[in-house]
Amino acid sequence: MLKSLKVKSALLSIIFLVILLGIWEGANQAPTDTKPLTEYEMLMGGASQEARVPPPSEVIELGFKELSDPFYDAGPNDKGIGIQLGYSIYRVMVGFLLAAAIAIPIGFLIGMSPLMYNALNPFIQVLRPISPLAWMPLALFIIKDSEISAIFVIFICSIWPMLINTAFGVANVRKDWINVARTHQLSPLQTAMQVILPAAAPTILTGMRISIGIAWLVIVAAEMLVGGTGIGYYVWNEWNNLDLASVIFSIFMIGVIGMLLDMMLAYAARWVTYQE
Amino acid sequence: MKHHFLQIENLKKSYPGPDKDSELVIFENANFTIDKGEFVCVIGHSGCGKSTILNILAGLDEASDGIVIMDGKEISGPSLERGVVFQNYSLLPWRTALQNVTFGVQARWPEWSKDKVQEHSLRFLELVGLKGAEDRKPSQLSGGMRQRVSIARAFATQPQLLLMDEPFGALDALTRGVIQEELIKIWEESKQTVFMITHDVDEAILLADRILLMTNGPKARIAESVKVSIPRPRKRTEIIHHQDYYKIRNHLVDFLVDRSKQDITVLNPKDASPKIIDLAS
Numbered sequence: 001m002l003k004s005l006k007v008k009s010a011l012l013s014i015i016f017l018v019i020l021l022g023i024w025e026g027a028n029q030a031p032t033d034t035k036p037l038t039e040y041e042m043l044m045g046g047a048s049q050e051a052r053v054p055p056p057s058e059v060i061e062l063g064f065k066e067l068s069d070p071f072y073d074a075g076p077n078d079k080g081i082g083i084q085l086g087y088s089i090y091r092v093m094v095g096f097l098l099a100a101a102i103a104i105p106i107g108f109l110i111g112m113s114p115l116m117y118n119a120l121n122p123f124i125q126v127l128r129p130i131s132p133l134a135w136m137p138l139a140l141f142i143i144k145d146s147e148i149s150a151i152f153v154i155f156i157c158s159i160w161p162m163l164i165n166t167a168f169g170v171a172n173v174r175k176d177w178i179n180v181a182r183t184h185q186l187s188p189l190q191t192a193m194q195v196i197l198p199a200a201a202p203t204i205l206t207g208m209r210i211s212i213g214i215a216w217l218v219i220v221a222a223e224m225l226v227g228g229t230g231i232g233y234y235v236w237n238e239w240n241n242l243d244l245a246s247v248i249f250s251i252f253m254i255g256v257i258g259m260l261l262d263m264m265l266a267y268a269a270r271w272v273t274y275q276e
Numbered sequence: 277m278k279h280h281f282l283q284i285e286n287l288k289k290s291y292p293g294p295d296k297d298s299e300l301v302i303f304e305n306a307n308f309t310i311d312k313g314e315f316v317c318v319i320g321h322s323g324c325g326k327s328t329i330l331n332i333l334a335g336l337d338e339a340s341d342g343i344v345i346m347d348g349k350e351i352s353g354p355s356l357e358r359g360v361v362f363q364n365y366s367l368l369p370w371r372t373a374l375q376n377v378t379f380g381v382q383a384r385w386p387e388w389s390k391d392k393v394q395e396h397s398l399r400f401l402e403l404v405g406l407k408g409a410e411d412r413k414p415s416q417l418s419g420g421m422r423q424r425v426s427i428a429r430a431f432a433t434q435p436q437l438l439l440m441d442e443p444f445g446a447l448d449a450l451t452r453g454v455i456q457e458e459l460i461k462i463w464e465e466s467k468q469t470v471f472m473i474t475h476d477v478d479e480a481i482l483l484a485d486r487i488l489l490m491t492n493g494p495k496a497r498i499a500e501s502v503k504v505s506i507p508r509p510r511k512r513t514e515i516i517h518h519q520d521y522y523k524i525r526n527h528l529v530d531f532l533v534d535r536s537k538q539d540i541t542v543l544n545p546k547d548a549s550p551k552i553i554d555l556a557s
Contacts, residue, residue: 176366179336182354184383184433194379198370274370275415 021056028055054245062245063252076228077237081250084234085257088223091147091230092215092261095154099211103159104204107166108192111200117167124163132157132218136225146226153222158211165207169200201272209265216258231257279348280309281469282437287342289328302328303496306342307549308488310437315463315470317480318498319528320490321536326473330441333471334360346437356384359435363442365422367414373425374410377401377432384433400432401425403462404455420451424458431462440472444479453512456482464509477528481521482510487528488550491536498550499535502527505556523555 070082110117132153139149173196181191223232231254238246287306290299303325310316318326331337333344335354344351351358359380367376377397381388388396401410404424414422423443430438443459444452456479463470463483474480480487481504489500506518515521 176362176364177368179360179362180366180368180379182336183334183356183358183360184380185354185356186383190383195368198368272370275413276369 024053025055025057028053054248059245059248059252063249066246066249079229079234081231081234081253084229084231084250085253087229088219088231089257089261091151091223092154092212092219095151096158096208096212096215098151099155099159100162100208103162103207103211104166107163107204107207108170108196110163110167111170112192112196117171124160128160128164133221133225136222140226146228150219150222150226150230154215154219157218158215161210161214162204162207165210166200166204169203169207170196172203173199198272198274202269202274205265205269205272209262209269212261212265213258216254216261220254281312281314281347282310282471283345284308284329284333285343285345287329287332287344288340289325289332289337290340301495302493303490303498304341306498308498308501310469310471312469313467315472315483315485316488317472317474317484317486318488318490319474319477319480319532320496321492321532324490324493324496326490327441330360330439330471330473333437334358334439336360356433357436359430359433359438361423361426361430361438361440361443363445365414365419365426367422367425367429369414372411372413373406373417373421374398374401376414376425377429380429380433397428397432400428400462403431403465404428404458418451420447420455423447424455427455427459427462431466431468434466434468436469438468438470440470442473442475445475452476452479457512459483460510477525477532480504480528481506481524482512482515487524489528489531489536500531500553501550502553503556505554519557520555523557527553527555 066081070080071086072078072080073083106120110120135153135156136149139152140146143149143152177195177199178191181195186194219230220232220235223230224236227233227236231250235247235250235254238244238250284306286304288304289302290304291302292298293300306329308316318329320326328337332339333351335351335358346357367373368379371379374394374397377400378393381393381397385393398407398410401407404427406421406424406428409417409421414425417425423446427443430440444455447455460483470483472483474483484504487502487504488498489502491497491499502524504524505520506515506524
């Protein structure tokens with residue numbers, strides 16, 4: 001029953017995909033010529049130069065070409081998609097891990113101490129809703145390096161979900177489990193490592209998952225601003241080149257990588273999830 | 277004055293009332309003693325403060341007044357010398373049954389090698405009849421099995437005083453009977469001093485050397501201390517034929533139904549200790 005459900009849904013997905021691509025392909029065919037081409041049109045390569053969204057066949061063809069050599073580097077304006085994605089993933093990872101290194105300990109502190117919670121809460125509430133890109137000018141001015149500024153923007157956008165989820169998870173550890181630690185005379189550090197951390201781990205992982213999702217959303221915009229390298233820059237650059245097939249292909253790749261990052265953390269969450 | 281292993285003197289718990297000077301007294305003048313190796317049960321209606329007394333003994337709660345002296349020293353805060361079996365088992369769900377026991381053993385003897393901790397913990401899991409289930413997580417165990425793990429964890433740390441807060445309250449009658457007998461077995465082997473809260477009169481008679489009876493709250497007191505004069509080893513099926521069984525049982529039920537409501541407690545005026553009842557014929 002379950003297996004047949006899986007098979008059915010997979011089949012349905014494929015049907016949807018075919019319909020979607022079919023409509024897209026059909027709606028964006030190069031116009032057929034009704035009258036002979038003018039001399040100008042001949043010079044410009046025919047009517048296919050008319051502005052239109054490239055059909056999927058073109059995008060797929062380009063995709064194969066790009067993915068068959070993803071890491072080529074032919075100068076600053078012509079790098080393989082793999083290199084561009086690599087830069088973006090690198091920035092996201094550095095910013096995300098720095099944020100985790102700060103958010104999780106501070107979240108622990110806030111979760112364990114109502115005093116610290118009340119003292120830091122106003123800061124969090126004001127800083128959290130700020131669009132990470134709003135920090136960009138300030139970051140560029142203070143850091144004076146576009147590369148590090150992009151990483152800073154990732155850092156600042158991924159810190160809040162992790163901070164808040166860690167604090168929430170730590171504050172809501174069942175009192176019974178804390179009492180078990182107390183009756184076993186565990187030190188505060190032992191209690192944190194042996195009871196609170198495993199108890200709050202699923203909530204912390206959820207925060208990390210939200211963070212990396214936001215970080216991946218933000219890096220594209222940040223790279224459009226700072227330029228140079230990265231998938232966000234690549235999308236914008238291809239738009240300037242009016243290469244819409246590349247734009248569509250990179251949009252698709254952004255989705256795939258985002259999904260992989262999320263799956264990675266979902267897989268990690270499976271290790272720390274427990275059933276009560 | 278005779279020196280007891282555990283002495284509870286004038287214990288009182290109260291909370292601030294709605295007005296400035298009023299206070300809500302849960303219980304007061306709680307005086308009792310427990311000797312080494314004794315199994316003492318407390319019975320009383322809900323809300324009389326039984327669990328609060330146990331939590332104070334465990335060090336998880338603080339008394340408003342009075343002191344608890346164990347082995348000549350006043351207790352303060354939780355200690356590994358006072359093990360607790362909680363009503364809701366309080367197992368750590370991310371650890372297996374065995375790891376829940378080693379959690380206690382490692383805390384008790386941090387200097388022990390891994391093998392020794394493992395071996396010691398396994399022995400106690402076997403004692404409660406959980407051999408073969410040591411690698412299962414609490415979510416994969418039945419309620420009875422979970423409480424067995426919890427009992428194994430408490431006994432494995434070999435505390436001087438074992439506190440049990442209605443350990444079988446959430447179990448069905450059949451499971452309860454089986455675990456009661458396992459508890460007797462493990463208790464007879466270890467000769468622990470046990471302080472246990474229960475709602476079940478028959479359970480108290482089966483397990484306890486002495487039963488403390490509490491009046492209803494607020495301002496609850498420990499009114500009587502009833503000696504269970506049935507010789508050990510006891511078996512559920514056999515004790516009901518003992519001549520003292522129904523005398524004790526009727527006395528307990530009578531107290532719970534009628535006398536616990538009124539404050540007719542005939543306390544010893546000198547030290548407010550509970551009236552000692554011995555129904556042995």
